Amino acid sequence: MAFVNENYLKLAAGYLFPEIERRVSSYASAHPDRAPRIIRCGIGDVTEPLPSAAITAMHRAVDELAKRETFKGYGPGTGYEFVRKAIADSEFRERGIAIDDEEIFLSDGSKGDCGSILEILAFGADAGNRIAITDPVYPVYVDSNVMFGNTGAPRGDGSYDGLVYLPCTPENGFVAEVPSQPVDLIYLCFPNNPTGAMIDRARLNAWVEYALKHRAIILYDCAYDAYIRDPSLPRSIYEIEGAKECAIEFHSFSKSGGFTGVRCGFTVLPKALNAYTRAGTKVSLHGLWSRRWNTRSNGVSYPIQVAAAALHNADGKAQIRQLVDFYMGNAAILRQGCRNVGLRVWGGEHAPYVWVATPERMKSWDLFDLMLTEANVVITPGAGFGRCGEGFFRISAFNSRPNVEEVVRRIGQLSFATAGAAGA
Numbered sequence: 001m002a003f004v005n006e007n008y009l010k011l012a013a014g015y016l017f018p019e020i021e022r023r024v025s026s027y028a029s030a031h032p033d034r035a036p037r038i039i040r041c042g043i044g045d046v047t048e049p050l051p052s053a054a055i056t057a058m059h060r061a062v063d064e065l066a067k068r069e070t071f072k073g074y075g076p077g078t079g080y081e082f083v084r085k086a087i088a089d090s091e092f093r094e095r096g097i098a099i100d101d102e103e104i105f106l107s108d109g110s111k112g113d114c115g116s117i118l119e120i121l122a123f124g125a126d127a128g129n130r131i132a133i134t135d136p137v138y139p140v141y142v143d144s145n146v147m148f149g150n151t152g153a154p155r156g157d158g159s160y161d162g163l164v165y166l167p168c169t170p171e172n173g174f175v176a177e178v179p180s181q182p183v184d185l186i187y188l189c190f191p192n193n194p195t196g197a198m199i200d201r202a203r204l205n206a207w208v209e210y211a212l213k214h215r216a217i218i219l220y221d222c223a224y225d226a227y228i229r230d231p232s233l234p235r236s237i238y239e240i241e242g243a244k245e246c247a248i249e250f251h252s253f254s255k256s257g258g259f260t261g262v263r264c265g266f267t268v269l270p271k272a273l274n275a276y277t278r279a280g281t282k283v284s285l286h287g288l289w290s291r292r293w294n295t296r297s298n299g300v301s302y303p304i305q306v307a308a309a310a311l312h313n314a315d316g317k318a319q320i321r322q323l324v325d326f327y328m329g330n331a332a333i334l335r336q337g338c339r340n341v342g343l344r345v346w347g348g349e350h351a352p353y354v355w356v357a358t359p360e361r362m363k364s365w366d367l368f369d370l371m372l373t374e375a376n377v378v379i380t381p382g383a384g385f386g387r388c389g390e391g392f393f394r395i396s397a398f399n400s401r402p403n404v405e406e407v408v409r410r411i412g413q414l415s416f417a418t419a420g421a422a423g424a
């Protein structure tokens, strides 16, 4: 008899986006005449084509594979030296942060890494790691911990026993405070998905101090760092002194280089970072993560690695800036459009997400249904990101400009909007 990983049976009914898809498909099949009008501002997927620097590089790499003299088979499991160096130079060393090439681990995107990092940390509900999760949160952190058995039973509201939830609210600017109790692993994400919030240096410093004091590890998700507009804000946790001893950083090229379909990202695991055995012996995690990669993967495909390196040359960087500027232009239009109808708005200044309070304390799934059926616009209900997301919704700025302008026009025609605008 084969036994199943019963942790999977604890997962809440559905990952947020399948549930959104189910409601959208059911509306579209009941109203085929309205289906073509539907505009999706829900899932955070990019809409614009790849930067030409990446395209040219991919073509060149494919041509290399076509010739015996330049053909490539298996490469290093954690990425070719040329791409690790390009990343370490351009994302860190050129900004004064000392990261070695060997501290960069290339992957097929950061979604997987945010979960698989748990393979080298003690897991199972009895293993002892107390795990802190911000609320609302990118659901992948929670679900990965459920799969690894790091939580207890699900509660009725989508949360799990055994996790420490850190509320993010308008009062704290959607930036979690350091907890009063000790925790061992902390997931932080800035710029934040879903709230679009950004942390400043002083508050990030408080987190690093906390982690060093408690010998905890911060799992720092930087998927949207390219969207930070204010140079005084930290683009990497390693800008904070001491972070190399307490933080692992996850990066993605999905939202910077438009690689959601190409699939590439990287994790920074500094050599100075340690965790402990139950007997109290210090173990360097860098060696374990290398071991894990070389056992469990043969790495990212060669043409994609060449394209990822090209994102870091002068053309690639300029094209990323253009792409990001375009999406941030969308975010500004969405922010203003929501404000114009009297809605309270956060985010969208250093992130491609605009976070909006529902009108008159409406439940966020009710607002989702209203936007879908009355405006034919798909947003993401805040409750899908956690208990503290109730009463909010997220609009993604990843869309064409005409679609964004149309979304704002339709929001302006909703009944709450006309009432809100009159009262604002």
Ligand code: PLP
Residues within 6 Å of the ligand: 044, 108, 109, 110, 111, 112, 138, 189, 193, 221, 223, 251, 252, 253, 254, 259, 260, 264, 265
């Ligand atoms: N982290 C956050 C916060 C995200 O929002 C996303 C994607 O939406 C990812 C990670 C995953 O990125 P990737 O496409 O590199 O797997």
